Amino acid sequence: MSVVNPLSSRRSKEYNRIFKGAAVLTTFAALYIVTSSNGSTTVKAKSSIKGLYNSSGNDCFLNSVLQALASQSSLIQFLHLRSSSSTLYAALLNFLESLNSGSSKPISANSFLNVLERITNKVILRSLQQDAHEFLQFLLEIIESQYSSFPSNPYSSSIRIMGFPAQLPFIGTILQTVQCSSCSAKTCTNFKNTTLQLSLPYAYGASSISLSQLFASNAFEQIDDYKCDACYPNTKKTTSCYRTVQWKHPPTLLQIQLERSCYTPLGLSRNNTAVLYEKSFLLQGRYRYHLRSLITHHGGANSGHYICYRKKDNSWWSANDTLISKCPIEKVLDQHRLVFMLFYEMESPSELD
Numbered sequence: 001m002s003v004v005n006p007l008s009s010r011r012s013k014e015y016n017r018i019f020k021g022a023a024v025l026t027t028f029a030a031l032y033i034v035t036s037s038n039g040s041t042t043v044k045a046k047s048s049i050k051g052l053y054n055s056s057g058n059d060c061f062l063n064s065v066l067q068a069l070a071s072q073s074s075l076i077q078f079l080h081l082r083s084s085s086s087t088l089y090a091a092l093l094n095f096l097e098s099l100n101s102g103s104s105k106p107i108s109a110n111s112f113l114n115v116l117e118r119i120t121n122k123v124i125l126r127s128l129q130q131d132a133h134e135f136l137q138f139l140l141e142i143i144e145s146q147y148s149s150f151p152s153n154p155y156s157s158s159i160r161i162m163g164f165p166a167q168l169p170f171i172g173t174i175l176q177t178v179q180c181s182s183c184s185a186k187t188c189t190n191f192k193n194t195t196l197q198l199s200l201p202y203a204y205g206a207s208s209i210s211l212s213q214l215f216a217s218n219a220f221e222q223i224d225d226y227k228c229d230a231c232y233p234n235t236k237k238t239t240s241c242y243r244t245v246q247w248k249h250p251p252t253l254l255q256i257q258l259e260r261s262c263y264t265p266l267g268l269s270r271n272n273t274a275v276l277y278e279k280s281f282l283l284q285g286r287y288r289y290h291l292r293s294l295i296t297h298h299g300g301a302n303s304g305h306y307i308c309y310r311k312k313d314n315s316w317w318s319a320n321d322t323l324i325s326k327c328p329i330e331k332v333l334d335q336h337r338l339v340f341m342l343f344y345e346m347e348s349p350s351e352l353d
Contacts (some may be wrong), residue, residue: 048312050099051106051322056126059109060321064306065136066109067319068293068343070099071310074169074252086146091115100312106322116142132295132306133195133257133341140170140194170194172251178223182239185230190248195255200273202262208274208336211256211281219245250287256342261301270301274336279329281344289344296338309335 049070052063069075079093095112117123120142124135147168171194178187198214201207209217226241260271279291293310308319309332318327 047103047317047324047326048100048315049310049317049319049324050101050104051319051324052099053106053108054321055108055110058126058129060306061130061132062109062113062124062126062135063321064295064308064319065132065139066095066112067099067308067310068295068341070096071293071312072169072253072343072345073292074345078167078169082147082150085150088115088119088142088146092143103324129303132297136255136341137195144168144171144194169252170255172247172254173249174245175248176243176245178226178241178243180226180228180231180239180241182235183228183231185228187229193251195257197257197259199259200262200271200275202264202271202273208276210276211278211342214258214275215283247284247287250283250346252346254283254289254344254346256344258340258342260297260340268301270299272337275339276336277333277339277342279333288347290347291332291342292345293343294332294335294339295341296335297340298338306340 049067052059052066054060054063076093076096079089079096083090083093091112095109098107113124116139124130124138171192174191174193176189176191178189179185198218200214201209201217221243222240223243224240225238227238228241232238258275262269262271277291277294280289282288291311293308296307296309298305298307309327310317310319316327316329316332318325318331
């Protein structure tokens with residue numbers, strides 16, 4: 001078996017093409033490492049979810065991701081639909097439903113991870129500190145590759161999950177448009193996307209930015225020294241262009257990563273810009289999304305700890321490895337400088353206004 005530090009070069013290159021600023025930040029993603037909590041192994045009474053043992057001492061990166069995914073109803077329904085066709089899907093479904101089965105002793109992710117490693121012939125390196133987003137991308141890539149290997153079903157278009165087509169709920173399509181500033185020629189390209197990576201402005205003092213402002217700032221970029229396919233062959237001169245991105249087909253599950261690692265003259269640093277997010281928002285004036293879970297990172301650029309906040313049975317819970325506690329929505333929405341990943345789920349078409 002090979003050892004995986006789970007972010008593929010294919011995904012990394014794809015994101016670098018789509019969102020400005022991601023190229024530099026993704027290059028150093030492997031340096032964004034974390035440590036784990038040594039907290040209590042007691043679960044508070046009457047919780048709706050189970051805690052997860054930190055078996056290696058460094059498992060908060062994967063524990064937080066698995067807890068976040070357990071709150072995604074459309075993902076669980078998709079796994080139900082396909083579990084008979086995939087050992088991985090069946091194992092993940094069984095594990096996520098165990099997390100959602102109510103209060104009891106914490107459980108371990110080892111049985112699911114053993115299946116994942118056996119299927120991929122890779123070993124997830126847990127003796128060292130790892131990045132939660134990299135683990136999520138690794139897991140989603142394997143889920144996607146399994147889905148691609150299924151034989152096509154002529155009746156699949158008529159099968160619905162929460163009113164949506166029965167497809168991978170975390171995959172969407174982004175339309176990128178590049179327009180030459182000299183001749184106005186346009187080039188349009190579609191990109192498949194699983195996680196929206198958003199660059200943050202660097203924090204100074206009490207600086208903050210809303211999620212909608214981040215969407216807007218990451219959706220537009222001016223690029224210099226551009227060789228236009230239409231006018232460069234005649235002028236032999238480079239020009240500038242404007243690049244815009246927007247969702248052509250947004251995913252049912254919108255997974256957002258906030259790029260908090262950055263390089264300064266002093267080296268690798270953490271960007272502590274406060275990000276203001278809401279429990280629901282309207283994307284592109286049309287698609288209503290609701291917050292289902294989020295992951296926070298406590299610490300600096302080179303060390304820290306991940307905690308998941310997730311919704312279950314109309315209540316919000318803090319999942320800190322084995323320690324599970326109920327928390328008010330006000331606390332969930334107040335993680336402005338700590339939030340690292342956000343997981344939103346689109347409203348069912350039948351529920352739209």
